[in-house]
Amino acid sequence: MVQVVGMREINRIFEVTDRLGIHREAVVIPLAPRHPGHVRRRPDGKVEIVVESEGDFDVWAAGLEAELRPLIG
Numbered sequence: 001m002v003q004v005v006g007m008r009e010i011n012r013i014f015e016v017t018d019r020l021g022i023h024r025e026a027v028v029i030p031l032a033p034r035h036p037g038h039v040r041r042r043p044d045g046k047v048e049i050v051v052e053s054e055g056d057f058d059v060w061a062a063g064l065e066a067e068l069r070p071l072i073g
Contacts, residue, residue, distance in 0.1 A: 002033045005051050012057075013049055016064045020072055022047060039067040047071055 002009060010029055017027050028048045037052030037060060047068065052060045 001055065002051055002053055002057050005029060005031045005033055009051055009057060009061075012061050013051075013064065016061070016068065017047075017049075020065065020068055022068070022072060039064070039071065041071050 013027070013029055014024060017024065026046050028042065028046050030048070030050055033051040033053035035053045037050045039047065039049050042048050049064070049068075051057070
C-alpha cells in the first residue's frame, strides 16, 4: 500500500518509461496515489501515471509497461 509517491516509486516508474523511450519531461506523476491508479494521455500530450494506492506497489509497477505501450504506439 502506497500512501505518498516518493523517490523510490518515481525512480521505479522512470525505469519503465526510460526503457520505453518516453522522455521524463513528458511524464506527470502525481504525488498522491489513488484507487484505482491509472495511466492516460492528457490533452497536453503528456502521459499521466497515477500510482495505485491499494495493494503492492511492485506488483502494480510490474504491469506498468503493458499499460503504457498502447499510449506510445
